[in-house]
Amino acid sequence: LSSDKFSTITIREWLESxxxxxxxxxxxxxxxxxGALNTSIEKASAKIFVDVLKQIFLRGNKSATIILPKYGLSASYCNNAEEFIHKNGGVIKTSEAVEKIIISENKVIGLESIKNNYSDFDFVVSAIPPFSLARTIGIEDISQIPDFKYSSILNIHLWLDSNNLPEGFFGFINSPLHWIFNKGSHLNIVISDADELVNKQDDELFEIVKNxxxxxxxxxxxxxxxxxxIKEKRATFIPSIDVIADRPSQKNTIKNLILAGDWVDTGLPSxxxxxxxxxxxxxxLIS
Ligand SMILES: Cc1cc2nc3c(=O)[nH]c(=O)nc-3n(C[C@H](O)[C@H](O)[C@H](O)COP(=O)(O)OP(=O)(O)OC[C@H]3O[C@@H](n4cnc5c(N)ncnc54)[C@H](O)[C@@H]3O)c2cc1C
Incomplete structure (x- = not known):
């Protein structure tokens, strides 16, 4: 599965061929x-999908295992990371949006947040989304922010007084609903690639779900x-053919600025x- 030949076709075109x-x-x-790309097979590049398939199916059984986490995202990902940073002398400042990244002679020389100014650093790692980065940094300073389009995700939570669902996890075929995570008296229903539904009123969506x-x-x-x-309109960027080719590398012309986040050129979807x-x-890159 050499994936270069897939970079100019959509998933639909690949499957048809x-x-x-x-x-x-x-x-x-x-x-x-x-499920993997949160967009339709008509919009997504075949290349990124083939790369995902390789990761799932060609790297041993473990890679294809479906794991249902016992805990939420904070407990699964954030708490240990926070503890590690604190233990190693780091400081985390929340509720402090960066408003401006000041560049001079291809170097970041200052950061202005809503609360403070910073200039004492060797490197700046920007992990904010591309649309925020475009606002905080002059576009002429960093020309590599692609023109991403986004697709939405709907999460519908139902609370039940009796639940007859026999399994903890379901995927749907031929339904506007995609996945159910069954937590007993609470069901979490996920609709990916939900752009056609996201502007509907809640009662209309509830009607669809009930049916x-x-x-x-x-x-x-x-x-x-x-x-x-819960509607998230700008949930993930669409990995279309043009955007995949434009994802920036993490190093750039600004020497002490490193880009991070799901949108840089990792080869993986959002x-x-x-x-x-x-x-x-x-x-x-820093070490
Ligand atoms: C509803 C939904 C369901 C999803 N489901 C899955 C899933 O099942 N599996 C999966 O792998 N991915 C899923 N994703 C995608 C996943 O959440 C993203 O790919 C991931 O969070 C991207 O991480 P990130 O660190 O790049 O960006 P983000 O998580 O977006 O973090 C960027 C952070 O930067 C902050 N920020 C923005 N501007 C500034 C500023 N100026 N100054 C300071 N901070 C700023 C934001 O507040 C945010 O906290 C889902 C996304 C959504 C919305």
Whole structure:
């Protein structure tokens, strides 16, 4: 699977060229692709998908294991990192947005936040999203911020007084709903690539969810005691053919500035894994 030949075609074009039927596209490929890339197979580059497939299926059984974390994101990722930074003499300042990155002669010489100014540093690692970076740094200073388009994710939370779902985790085929994480009296339903649904009113979305839950699980509306819908419009960038080629490397013409975040050129889609990988590369570049 040499992936260079995939950089100019979409996933749909690749699957069509491999004569994949509509049925296998809907019931297998789309589930993998939309789950991993949060966009449609018509919009996403085949290259990034093939690279993801290699990571999942060609690196041993462990890479293809589905793991349901016991704890939330803070407990899984953040608390230990925070402890490590504090133990090693680092300081974390929250609620302090950076407003300006001041550049002179291809070097960052200052940072202005809403609370403080900083100039005593050897390196600056920027881990803010591209649209924030574009605001804090002059575009002429850093020309490599691609024109990302984004796709949305909907999370629908249902609280139930009785739950007949037999498993802890479900994926849907041929439904506007994509995944269910079943936590007993609480269901978390995820809809990826949700741009067509994200502007609907909550009651309209709830109607869709109720109908699908009735259809797939015979779940009665009366057992739903409460619901909450969380819409994230700019959830992940769309890994389209043009954008994939434009993702910046972490080093750039500004010598002491290193870029990090899921959007830099990690080869991975807009995921936590991409953000983590960029962080590791940033640390290596400094040391
Ligand atoms: C609903 C939803 C579900 C997702 N599900 C998954 C999933 O299941 N698996 C997965 O791998 N990925 C998932 N993602 C994507 C994942 O969250 C991102 O890829 C990841 O968080 C990117 O990390 P990051 O550190 O690059 O950026 P972010 O997590 O966006 O962090 C950037 C930080 O910079 C801060 N910031 C912005 N501007 C400034 C400024 N001027 N000064 C200081 N700070 C600033 C922001 O407040 C933010 O805290 C999901 C995303 C969403 C929205």
């Amino acid at each position: 491999e004569r994949q039927s509509n049925n296998i596209q809907d019931s297998f490929w789309k589930i993998l692709a939309v 699908e839950m009735k259809k797939f699980f015979n779940l009665n509306q009366e057992s739903i005691t409460r619901y909450k819908i 995921t936590i894994e991409s953000a983590v990988k960029s962080g590791r590369i940033a640390a290596d």
